[in-house]
Amino acid sequence: MGPELSLTAEPVVHEGNASIRSGRVEPAGTRLSVDDVSKTFGRYRALRNVHLDVVPGEVHGLIGQNGSGKSTLAKVLTGYHPADPGGRVLVDGEPLRLPVRPLEARRRGLAVVHQSLGLVEDMTVVENLRVGRFAANRFTRAIRWRQERDDAAAVLERLGRPVRLDLPVRSLTEEDRATVAIARALQDAEAGRGIIIFDESTRSLTRRSLEHFYELVDGVVATGTSVLLITHHLEEVLQATDRVTVLRDGVAVERGVPTAELTERELVRAVMGRPLEALAAKGTTAGEGPGRGSGPVAIRGVTGTVATGVDLDVAPGEVVGVTGLAASGHDELPYLLTGARPARAGTVQIGSTTLDLTRCDSARAMAAGVALVPESRADEGLALDLTVADNISLPRRRSRSAVFPLERRAEAGSVREWVHALDVRPPDPSTTVDRLSGGNQQKVLLAKWLATRPTLLVLHEPTQAVDVGARQVITSAIRRAADDGCAVLVSGTDETELALLCDRVVVFREGGAVEELTGDFSPDDIVHSIFAGSGPRKTLRAPRRVD
Numbered sequence: 019m020g021p022e023l024s025l026t027a028e029p030v031v032h033e034g035n036a037s038i039r040s041g042r043v044e045p046a047g048t049r050l051s052v053d054d055v056s057k058t059f060g061r062y063r064a065l066r067n068v069h070l071d072v073v074p075g076e077v078h079g080l081i082g083q084n085g086s087g088k089s090t091l092a093k094v095l096t097g098y099h100p101a102d103p104g105g106r107v108l109v110d111g112e113p114l115r116l117p118v119r120p121l122e123a124r125r126r127g128l129a130v131v132h133q134s135l136g137l138v139e140d141m142t143v144v145e146n147l148r149v150g151r152f153a154a155n156r157f158t159r160a161i162r163w164r165q166e167r168d169d170a171a172a173v174l175e176r177l178g179r180p181v182r183l184d185l186p187v188r189s190l191t192e193e194d195r196a197t198v199a200i201a202r203a204l205q206d207a208e209a210g211r212g213i214i215i216f217d218e219s220t221r222s223l224t225r226r227s228l229e230h231f232y233e234l235v236d237g238v239v240a241t242g243t244s245v246l247l248i249t250h251h252l253e254e255v256l257q258a259t260d261r262v263t264v265l266r267d268g269v270a271v272e273r274g275v276p277t278a279e280l281t282e283r284e285l286v287r288a289v290m291g292r293p294l295e296a297l298a299a300k301g302t303t304a305g306e307g308p309g310r311g312s313g314p315v316a317i318r319g320v321t322g323t324v325a326t327g328v329d330l331d332v333a334p335g336e337v338v339g340v341t342g343l344a345a346s347g348h349d350e351l352p353y354l355l356t357g358a359r360p361a362r363a364g365t366v367q368i369g370s371t372t373l374d375l376t377r378c379d380s381a382r383a384m385a386a387g388v389a390l391v392p393e394s395r396a397d398e399g400l401a402l403d404l405t406v407a408d409n410i411s412l413p414r415r416r417s418r419s420a421v422f423p424l425e426r427r428a429e430a431g432s433v434r435e436w437v438h439a440l441d442v443r444p445p446d447p448s449t450t451v452d453r454l455s456g457g458n459q460q461k462v463l464l465a466k467w468l469a470t471r472p473t474l475l476v477l478h479e480p481t482q483a484v485d486v487g488a489r490q491v492i493t494s495a496i497r498r499a500a501d502d503g504c505a506v507l508v509s510g511t512d513e514t515e516l517a518l519l520c521d522r523v524v525v526f527r528e529g530g531a532v533e534e535l536t537g538d539f540s541p542d543d544i545v546h547s548i549f550a551g552s553g554p555r556k557t558l559r560a561p562r563r564v565d
């Protein structure tokens with residue numbers, strides 16, 4: 019039985035100065051010590067007197083609800099935001115000047131890996147590793163490429179994973195991309211010192227890449243370097259971290275609790291401040307709902323860059339999942355079906371309308387009742403400098419010739435309802451979206467497209483970046499849309515979410531559907547089908563002893 023976690027705002031401090039693992043030489047002290055750090059935006063206190071200690075050679079989890087302050091802390095530590103006066107930060111026992119100077123932080127071995135691993139697709143491996151660090155010849159200003167290559171090769175060697183230096187990152191496997199991202203963060207730390215902060219960078223990795231990622235992380239922490247892992251995946255926290263700190267409303271309500279003593283339920287309580295309610299069962303009305311269109315949406319012969327000749331029917335009221343390894347076609351499908359990317363062939367039949375996907379654009383798809391919730395919020399989904407209200411109203415405003423005062427009032431009411439239904443925080447429609455945390459931006463994106471009451475709703479990784487409570491809110495909202503007669507297609511790699519949400523899941527390999535899971539299937543069934551023949555899933559890191 020794990021310890022009873024305090025659920026009040028008063029932090030219960032589990033001191034983290036002791037060596038967590040036995041059988042390993044670990045220098046005393048801390049790799050990172052955050053002491054009394056606060057951050058205020060206008061009148062809003064995003065961090066309140068936060069304390070956090072990361073000891074040598076540990077993977078320390080940092081978790082909390084959307085908007086609890088995790089990214090703000092990471093940004094304070096790398097100098098993106100200045101902290102309020104008064105706090106202290108130590109790296110390897112030595113004070114770091116505040117506000118943090120990014121170069122100084124880097125030199126001290128404090129690195130942050132952001133979401134999507136922060137790689138530049140069109141640059142080569144060596145360029146990605148060395149950008150911002152190039153050593154130019156003093157006289158000619160020419161970059162000393164041989165030196166750059168040697169430095170890049172040396173850090174990859176430290177990880178024990180060779181990756182070809184001249185390949186563009188775009189062409190790498192997911193495993194190699196993870197390797198390059200870790201190598202980039204590691205290269206400034208003296209061997210065995212420093213700390214790497216991963217700010218939701220594991221979010222888009224498939225299970226196999228995640229296993230590879232943690233093999234590398236294990237090698238890194240075995241030398242004494244530490245890792246601070248920001249994630250919403252509580253299973254990952256339990257499997258891969260040694261201790262965890264929980265932020266709630268900018269306060270560290272739990273500090274350095276050994277994860278070996280915790281259950282997922284206890285973590286959920288610590289994050290939410292309450293247990294989760296049970297989620298309603300999957301819908302049972304597939305194909306029998308009121309039906310916004312007539313009959314199933316018929317997807318035929320859809321061919322893009324990877325997807326080839328995809329045929330699929332999605333009935334009103336049904337939620338169909340499509341999944342697979344990265345670039346197996348399931349992840350291209352959302353964009354081909356909605357006119358966001360041109361297809362080489364294929365049609366979508368919705369009621370009496372047939373969309374020719376070779377000539378379709380987003381406006382035509384929208385007019386036919388198709389909505390896309392894309393994976394990339396900033397590039398394809400949201401206007402970050404507009405308000406929450408404007409973002410939610412945008413697709414419907416475009417389709418109306420004029421906006422009358424009565425309509426405007428109704429619209430404002432509708433926006434407030436969506437903000438409430440999806441629990442957007444702060445619940446203020448006049449906030450600009452760039453001021454919201456990542457998870458809250460995701461909720462606005464979903465509200466924007468649910469509000470159009472589409473006939474076919476296509477979503478790509480809809481619960482990325484959202485906390486455990488918001489995941490439930492979003493899952494329920496998608497199910498409600500289906501129960502209301504919408505046909506829903508979810509493309510994703512989170513097997514737990516797919517098993518929870520979908521009536522059936524279609525697994526893709528090399529551009530085509532290879533298996534369909536129906537009835538009572540589990541997350542493990544999905545993983546097994548994706549990696550057919552690769553055996554049961556492993557835990558992310560070997561069990562650890564907590565002394």
Ligand SMILES: Nc1ncnc2c1ncn2[C@@H]1O[C@H](COP(=O)(O)OP(=O)(O)OP(=O)(O)O)[C@@H](O)[C@H]1O
Nearest residue numbers: 059064084085086087088089090453454455456457
């Ligand atoms: N530039 C800013 N101006 C005003 N408020 C901000 C700004 N950046 C962040 N905030 C607010 O600070 C709070 C903490 O945001 P932060 O991004 O740190 O949360 P988070 O825990 O990382 O959330 P998520 O899990 O959703 O990414 C949020 O309420 C957010 O709206």
